[in-house]
């Protein structure tokens with residue numbers, strides 16, 4: 001059927017190009033903003049005519065559009081609204097940034113999310129919700145905003161060069177300012193399967209209602225299933241389900257599912273029937289998510305790739321200097337060898353290597369062969385600690401961990417007032433990963449194996465901040481002083497890291 005809207009000009013500015021989708025609340029079109037040279041935008045026409053009850057509805061719509069615009073300005077994880085209006089048929093619409101991505105509902109329908117991906121999505125969702133719950137200034141007062149319809153189809157996952165995947169929350173259009181406007185609390189704005197018990201009862205809502213919906217969504221993201229099912233897909237059915245059916249456990253859905261206990265507990269707390277039993281704010285949820293995410297590099301089984309390495313890395317020029325980087329040639333099939341200017345000893349140092357013409361940081365590690373072998377079935381973890389004063393310095397810690405053996409700590413200090421330190425920090429930030437080249441002390445001619453290691457995006461964000469801060473910093477003591485302080489700090493956090501490693505990787 002021909003869509004007569006295609007080609008239509010809205011507000012003498014936006015030309016409709018194609019229908020992107022239709023939801024319960026209206027239709028979304030891709031359009032070109034002719035005023036800005038044709039940049040693509042998305043326009044949502046609400047399934048609501050403001051002809052009846054005109055002034056009240058128009059006022060409400062305008063207020064919501066403004067709220068949404070302010071929120072989008074405040075946080076990158078909320079879709080940006082640039083304009084709004086009412087068309088000639090009295091249909092309200094709002095204009096958003098056009099996001100070329102996939103709805104989270106499609107993402108989780110087509111594949112299960114890895115733990116790392118889940119944590120990254122959850123963190124971004126929390127950051128968006130946190131900004132909304134913290135509120136925006138309206139008429140000189142800070143008003144918290146509740147979304148009221150958190151569900152996967154209201155979340156878009158957009159590929160992004162800096163974030164990997166950027167998560168954005170849509171449809172804050174139905175969120176209302178938390179004002180004592182009791183005449184509005186009778187509206188039912190939500191989706192039954194994700195609604196909190198208090199929402200389905202029509203009560204006044206606060207941030208903990210969104211936390212319940214987030215709990216339903218996190219459960220679905222992790223298991224692919226809903227935590228609570230209604231006997232009938234009706235208001236009554238869902239009322240009963242949300243009030244009286246306990247959520248299913250992860251094990252009930254899939255006994256093989258490997259989710260850290262801490263995360264399952266968090267999701268279950270979000271799903272508490274009584275709002276006072278849930279996390280009281282998004283910051284509480286974020287704390288757990290980010291602490292698990294900091295371990296995300298260990299959340300993946302370590303990729304100890306003997307075979308793949310052969311096709312990627314090649315022999316080291318025998319005399320590499322600190323200034324030149326190791327060039328590898330994909331056609332050769334040899335592993336790098338230990339630089340001649342380094343002692344045959346258990347040492348760790350970073351040095352960039354070039355793989356397929358791309359510069360990557362490598363951590364060169366020498367250990368007794370037995371020590372390497374013990375950890376071949378293990379995991380790895382990394383963390384960065386920073387001191388801006390008295391001398392800007394990063395402690396970059398890599399841990400090789402396996403259940404049966406003590407963790408191997410591989411610390412390295414990056415002096416941010418030295419050219420080498422700053423360049424390495426920048427390269428780690430840009431590439432978001434590094435290789436650990438493991439050399440056996442008994443046979444240093446060739447690397448024994450290597451491990452690919454990712455740097456979690458919160459850590460990358462911190463690296464970025466630290467590099468900027470350190471440029472402005474004035475050193476007031478010797479680098480050794482900061483090294484000593486960071487070393488002490490590492491000793492303090494070691495037991496915590498070991499505990500988390502053990503908890504996440506319980507068998």
Ligand SMILES: Nc1ncnc2c1ncn2[C@@H]1O[C@H](COP(=O)(O)OP(=O)(O)OP(=O)(O)O)[C@@H](O)[C@H]1O
Nearest residue numbers: 020021022023024025028042096097098099103153
């Ligand atoms: N800013 C945007 N850029 C690109 N696509 C968008 C944008 N906003 C919405 N969409 C897409 O348009 C489609 C319709 O969205 P809409 O929010 O109206 O419906 P829904 O979320 O599927 O249902 P509901 O109305 O129940 O929330 C969805 O596929 C959504 O991903």
